[in-house]
Amino acid sequence: MDLILDGLIRALTLLARGDPELLRVSWLSLQVSGTATLLCLLVGMPLGTILALARFPGRSIVLALVNTGMGLPPVVVGLVVSIMLWRTGPLGQLRLLYTPTAMVIAQFALALPIVVGLTVAAIQQLHPKLRLQIVALGASRVQLIWLLLREARLPLFAATMAGFGAVISEVGASIMVGGNITGQTRVLTTATILEVSKGEFASAMAFSLVLLALVYGVNAGLTWMQQRNRPL
Amino acid sequence: MSEARALGSTIVGGSELLARSNAASLAEPLVEVRGLLVRRGKHIVLDVPHLMIRAGEILTVIGPNGAGKSTLASALALLERPAAGEIVLGDTTIEWKRGLLAMRRRVAMVFQEPLLLDMTVADNVATGLRLRGVPRLERESRVAEWLGRLGIAHLASRSSRALSGGEAQRTSLARALVLEPDLLVLDEPFSALDPPTREALAVDLVPLLRERRTTTVLVTHDRDEAFGIGDRVAIILDGRIAQLDTPEAVLARPATDAIARFVRPRLRYCAPDVGT
Amino acid sequence: MHTSSGSSSSERASAQRPPPMRPALLLTLVSVLVASCLALAAPSAARSQPATPDLILATTTSTQDSGLLDVVVPQFEGQSGYRVKTIAVGTGQVLRLGERGEADVLLVHAPEEERTWMANGHGTDRRLVMHNDFVVIGPGNDPAVVQAADSAADAMTRIALSGAPFVSRGDNSGTNILEKKLWAQAGIDPVGQSWYQEVGHGMGATLTIANDKQAYTLTDRGTLLTRENIDLGVLAESFPSFLNVYSVMVVNPEKGSQINVEGARAFADFIVAPETQAAIGTYGVERFGQPLFVPDAGRTEAELGIS
Numbered sequence: 001m002d003l004i005l006d007g008l009i010r011a012l013t014l015l016a017r018g019d020p021e022l023l024r025v026s027w028l029s030l031q032v033s034g035t036a037t038l039l040c041l042l043v044g045m046p047l048g049t050i051l052a053l054a055r056f057p058g059r060s061i062v063l064a065l066v067n068t069g070m071g072l073p074p075v076v077v078g079l080v081v082s083i084m085l086w087r088t089g090p091l092g093q094l095r096l097l098y099t100p101t102a103m104v105i106a107q108f109a110l111a112l113p114i115v116v117g118l119t120v121a122a123i124q125q126l127h128p129k130l131r132l133q134i135v136a137l138g139a140s141r142v143q144l145i146w147l148l149l150r151e152a153r154l155p156l157f158a159a160t161m162a163g164f165g166a167v168i169s170e171v172g173a174s175i176m177v178g179g180n181i182t183g184q185t186r187v188l189t190t191a192t193i194l195e196v197s198k199g200e201f202a203s204a205m206a207f208s209l210v211l212l213a214l215v216y217g218v219n220a221g222l223t224w225m226q227q228r229n230r231p232l
Numbered sequence: 233m234s235e236a237r238a239l240g241s242t243i244v245g246g247s248e249l250l251a252r253s254n255a256a257s258l259a260e261p262l263v264e265v266r267g268l269l270v271r272r273g274k275h276i277v278l279d280v281p282h283l284m285i286r287a288g289e290i291l292t293v294i295g296p297n298g299a300g301k302s303t304l305a306s307a308l309a310l311l312e313r314p315a316a317g318e319i320v321l322g323d324t325t326i327e328w329k330r331g332l333l334a335m336r337r338r339v340a341m342v343f344q345e346p347l348l349l350d351m352t353v354a355d356n357v358a359t360g361l362r363l364r365g366v367p368r369l370e371r372e373s374r375v376a377e378w379l380g381r382l383g384i385a386h387l388a389s390r391s392s393r394a395l396s397g398g399e400a401q402r403t404s405l406a407r408a409l410v411l412e413p414d415l416l417v418l419d420e421p422f423s424a425l426d427p428p429t430r431e432a433l434a435v436d437l438v439p440l441l442r443e444r445r446t447t448t449v450l451v452t453h454d455r456d457e458a459f460g461i462g463d464r465v466a467i468i469l470d471g472r473i474a475q476l477d478t479p480e481a482v483l484a485r486p487a488t489d490a491i492a493r494f495v496r497p498r499l500r501y502c503a504p505d506v507g508t
Numbered sequence: 509m510h511t512s513s514g515s516s517s518s519e520r521a522s523a524q525r526p527p528p529m530r531p532a533l534l535l536t537l538v539s540v541l542v543a544s545c546l547a548l549a550a551p552s553a554a555r556s557q558p559a560t561p562d563l564i565l566a567t568t569t570s571t572q573d574s575g576l577l578d579v580v581v582p583q584f585e586g587q588s589g590y591r592v593k594t595i596a597v598g599t600g601q602v603l604r605l606g607e608r609g610e611a612d613v614l615l616v617h618a619p620e621e622e623r624t625w626m627a628n629g630h631g632t633d634r635r636l637v638m639h640n641d642f643v644v645i646g647p648g649n650d651p652a653v654v655q656a657a658d659s660a661a662d663a664m665t666r667i668a669l670s671g672a673p674f675v676s677r678g679d680n681s682g683t684n685i686l687e688k689k690l691w692a693q694a695g696i697d698p699v700g701q702s703w704y705q706e707v708g709h710g711m712g713a714t715l716t717i718a719n720d721k722q723a724y725t726l727t728d729r730g731t732l733l734t735r736e737n738i739d740l741g742v743l744a745e746s747f748p749s750f751l752n753v754y755s756v757m758v759v760n761p762e763k764g765s766q767i768n769v770e771g772a773r774a775f776a777d778f779i780v781a782p783e784t785q786a787a788i789g790t791y792g793v794e795r796f797g798q799p800l801f802v803p804d805a806g807r808t809e810a811e812l813g814i815s
Contacts, residue, residue, distance in 0.1 A: 086608070087608075087609055087610055087764050087766040087767075088608055088609060088610065088764060093766075098564065127345070129345065130347050132306075132311055133343060133347040135311060136309055136336075137340070137363060137407070137411075138337035138360055138363050138364060139363050140363075147359075150349075150350075151349055179594075179595045180596070181594055182594070184593065196713060197573070197712055197713050198573050198713070198735075199712030199715055199716040199735055200712070201716070229391075
């Protein structure tokens with residue numbers, strides 16, 4: 001218990017003096033996970049909507065795969081992305097390994113099934129004739145997707161929070177494709193693991209607490225947006 | 233005075249009857265349907281070799297459950313691509329590819345359920361205008377106008393989740409009417425409402441349609457509505473239009489026994505030329 | 509013929525605008541994230557840019573944990589303009605990365621494995637850099653009487669015979685490899701025995717676990733020095749087998765087209781250069797009262813007593 005207290009004190013001390021390392025890894029965490037989540041929303045939500053509405057052979061298999069993907073172990077994703085990005089790998093020429101971009105890619109792959117799967121469920125929950133009514137009002141395909149997503153925004157906000165939560169708290173993929181390099185690819189989770197392996201548990205706890213605070217902050221904002229205008 | 237008139241007076245007033253006979257005399261076709269065939273799987277559910285809807289008229293469509301009324305409505309609203317056939321709107325033949333969106337935007341459809349979006353009444357009504365890129369000022373004034381016409385101006389900022397059945401359906405109607413469509417298709421718009429609400433809504437709606445000369449197709453399973461409101465009535469049986477004529481004509485001279493049985497069971501016992 | 513007045517104005521605006529939801533807020537959010545994403549992708553400018561500025565240095569976790577690289581690498585970067593990506597993994601993985609050409613230069617401490625690696629043609633250059641030593645630590649009461657041991661093998665034998673708990677890293681790291689050799693020297697197979705616990709952790713965490721259990725363990729002196737609150741004493745030290753020798757190896761450029769051979773050589777030259785060696789020799793004195801490493805550049809392995 002005192003370890004948590006130690007960690008809390010350490011965290012506050014570091015924050016109070018604006019510890020550059022702490023600020024740097026925190027900001028990088030936000031950048032990487034934020035970008036990955038945003039990309040997931042832009043790609044995953046329209047994709048999920050189409051998947052929910054379209055009928056094609058093999059659809060149930062695709063859905064099952066998406067739902068399976070929700071539980072992908074981060075370290076597995078990290079391994080696969082690493083293999084692709086190695087110098088000897090198919091995408092080696094891009095020299096992306098051990099960069100934040102590689103981490104964004106891995107986290108994108110991790111969160112995409114979550115966002116798509118939850119979007120499919122959210123859209124399928126809408127009134128089956130709603131799509132027809134929106135089309136009847138003269139919506140183009142893009143407008144239709146937008147309105148359906150808007151209509152399902154409550155569960156979609158939850159999907160966003162689930163996706164963001166999954167990636168900002170993962171360490172397996174980040175360590176593998178990022179390398180946890182000081183000043184370049186170290187984020188809150190990988191920093192925590194490093195401190196643990198060094199036996200510096202108070203520091204590890206400090207990083208963890210900052211991570212929790214960060215996640216809370218982001219989710220508080222998203223929750224506010226989700227619950228806005230719902231006086232009923 | 234015919235049976236139909238007696239019927240009609242329960243729903244609409246005398247001036248309405250006058251307007252109807254005027255509408256029937258507008259001979260210009262707005263919608264023409266040729267060789268329409270709709271399939272579900274291998275089964276043909278709708279077969280309409282020819283149908284003409286005149287500009288400004290209210291065509292009611294009635295038939296038993298599963299006869300194909302809603303299918304016809306969907307087809308006319310260009311929501312469902314038929315297996316075969318042609319639909320001509322105005323002077324444009326509908327093509328199921330590029331340009332369909334523009335065509336579709338000339339038609340508006342209202343369903344049995346209000347199918348409102350999760351937003352205020354005013355925003356709901358504005359939806360179609362927004363989709364068409366109508367600028368804000370014009371949008372707002374048109375929305376306000378139609379909210380007033382349908383008696384729901386006081387609900388403008390009410391959330392759509394907080395409406396009664398009648399209020400919601402009025403919103404849905406306003407949402408369609410604000411678009412001033414070339415063709416308005418109503419698929420059993422009153423069926424989910426209780427009789428007094430239904431009547432109140434019809435009393436408000438029909439004069440509006442008349443005044444704007446909105447070409448309307450009203451699908452219903454209610455005989456009073458069909459014969460009381462329509463300039464012409466189409467009886468649909470087994471996916472086909474069994475008879476299409478003015479309400480008086482259908483009631484007086486049902487084309488087949490099946491129709492006779494369907495429209496007014498008692499009528500069989502009335503002599504065709506029964507007068508006032 | 510009745511035409512609705514609305515249709516002409518709606519046709520006019522063929523740009524289909526979807527209904528906006530708080531456009532200002534959404535736009536701000538998106539632009540902030542896009543900006544930071546671009547910032548991520550933009551390469552940082554180095555002082556004098558060599559042709560290929562990025563250099564991958566693969567080393568072991570204990571080397572990383574000692575903190576030496578946090579001092580030495582920035583110096584190298586500043587002088588040379590290279591940007592070093594230090595990947596700290598287990599010894600086995602370091603060598604494997606080198607084999608595959610996924611790293612440019614290696615800094616490891618497993619001489620036998622390194623010799624085999626070089627013999628297999630994976631590297632073009634191997635030079636001694638420094639050494640530190642391992643020690644056996646244990647509880648103050650020393651139930652196995654390790655203190656009386658006269659060799660490294662003897663110390664291990666005593667622990668095995670006493671059945672006192674021993675914590676092993678069990679992760680194929682350089683430390684772990686050395687530990688296994690010592691058991692082999694003593695003719696003992698500890699795996700599976702109840703007193704022998706493999707934890708699969710880095711050195712620092714292993715020390716904490718050993719401390720918790722008041723167990724024996726093998727550690728490099730450097731990590732021991734950097735950890736406070738370890739309530740275990742040094743019971744066996746300075747035996748030849750306990751020497752932990754670090755070498756730098758340049759990966760054979762034939763391993764792949766992306767190998768940064770100039771950078772690798774530059775780093776190897778740098779780390780054995782007299783200035784750097786002096787820095788290595790004094791690293792740790794301020795914080796821990798004694799240096800963590802002994803610089804060895806220029807010596808041979810025979811001189812150190814290992815071969």
